[in-house]
Amino acid sequence: MTLQFFSTKTENASTYKQLIKKFEKQNPNITVKLSSPSNAATVLKTDLAKNSIPDVMGVGGDANFLQLEKAHVLKNLSGESYTKNVQPAYKKMITSLYSGNKLYAVPYATNASGVIYNKSLFAKAGISETPTTWNEFINDCKILKAKGITPIEFTFKDSWTTLAIFNQLSSNMISSTWINKRLDNKSTFLKTHKQVMAKYIDLFNYGQADYNGTSYNDGNAAFAKGKAAMMINGNFVIPEITGLNKKVNLGMFMFPVNNNKSQNKVTSGVDVAFAISNKTKHAQAAEKFVKFLMEEKNAKEYAKQQFAFSAIKGVSQDSSLVSGISPELTKGNVTNYPDHYYPSSFDMTKILTQTGVNAKSGMSETKNINQSLKNADKAFNSANVKE
Incomplete structure (x- = not known):
């Protein structure tokens, strides 16, 4: 048989x-x-x-x-x-x-998604513990930057990596039931996701200069060489990096999206x-x-x-x-990727990539947030065709 x-x-x-x-x-x-x-x-x-x-x-x-x-x-x-x-x-x-x-x-x-970090660079900056709240995370970014260390390596030339960040923000800030309202046209990204987009844009302040033009492979190579302290992506990135440099001292922690620790889950x-x-x-x-x-x-x-x-x-x-x-996953402190519920032809990565381009070109944060979310709603509506 x-x-x-x-x-x-x-x-x-x-x-x-x-x-x-x-x-x-x-x-x-x-x-x-x-x-x-x-x-x-x-x-x-x-x-x-x-x-x-x-x-x-x-x-x-x-x-x-x-x-x-x-x-x-x-x-x-x-x-x-x-x-x-x-x-x-x-x-x-x-x-x-x-x-x-x-x-x-x-x-x-x-x-699982989270924050992959270089333990040696954290120690060099005097950071002894990983952050557990959003404010602690941003403060660590500021400390790293002040020490001349690039806090976050972004790889937005490969647009799918934008969603690796946005998904974690969204899944921890927006109710999982929201997508049902959006699919029924009873809500919009513009009404609900302004704070999510604001945090997404805030992170750009702590990336390398060419965050829009860096590919996934080039970003991994730079990270393996110790060019940045953190990457926000999935656990699958780690073997890619250690394969390039077996001596790099890595760890991973839950992205602390909220200031209330109890509200943070692993995406x-x-x-x-x-x-x-x-x-x-x-x-x-x-x-x-x-x-x-x-x-x-x-x-x-x-x-x-x-x-x-x-x-x-x-x-x-x-x-x-x-x-x-891993302990967070073992005890089931998890939340799903929001894009798993999006219409199949809705490309949020295109929106998020443009958000990064807008920020780099000097667009104001308020305009960038509103324009990005309006574009997301327009694209979502086009893709949200009932079968």
Whole structure:
């Protein structure tokens, strides 16, 4: 028997192959064929058109998964035993993407955004503790700047990195229920996101001179060389930086967006969730394979190899590089990425990139805030077409 396993994430193929080999050894009558194409979204659309869905799918909590859910081709996994060990916060991130509480994909691996920092540069500036409030964070930026150290490395030439910052601000300042009002045209970015945009713009004061023209790769290279003290992005950036300089002394902490510590959460999302086709001819084998992947020892191996966090209770990311943030994920102090709920054709990164250009050109903060949010509403309205 051959089980088709489709992954929307190419980077984890090597880890899957190791786990598949282990599974096949335990189940000699089952062969698992892995497919992880770079054009996963296109392949899924083709599969849906052909009514030929893979038996098991590894998807993110994003538009690719929603495409499958809306096509009603996924099995309801709510009652499966292996879902009981999944953190409730991550289950909710999946079910909140659609109406109803049925679980059509079981969360497995997660990621987290925060502040990656150079411990050596913090020590050089005399900063002994990481900030836990917005005011402390800005004060540390001022201290670093006064010491001749660039506080934050921005990489806005690659526009997706703007959203890595805005998402954290928005998810910690705006209620998660707001998006429903916006989708129903009962609210706007302009009415609700002025403080979010003000903080986003304030951060530019502490970046390198060419923050709009620095690419992700160039920014990582500069950070690896100690050219800046912080980067605001996801845990996945850390291996990129340590790969360039193994001696760089890094850590990561939760972005302290609010001055009330209790209101701060880690912006985290479902990076991998497993779904099963409701039309598979190998339902028992598919269930066995997903259950195997969800086992604690296998989930821990995945997290270790992929430098990921886990949605499974009791499975922690043990790397000291993220020890400043991992306890928050373990206890479920997390909030989802706001853009996971945006219409698929709405490009907030385009708006945010222009905000940076406006600031650099000398536009006043008030005008920049209003113009950026009006543009966001206009683009959102165009994309918010009811299906």
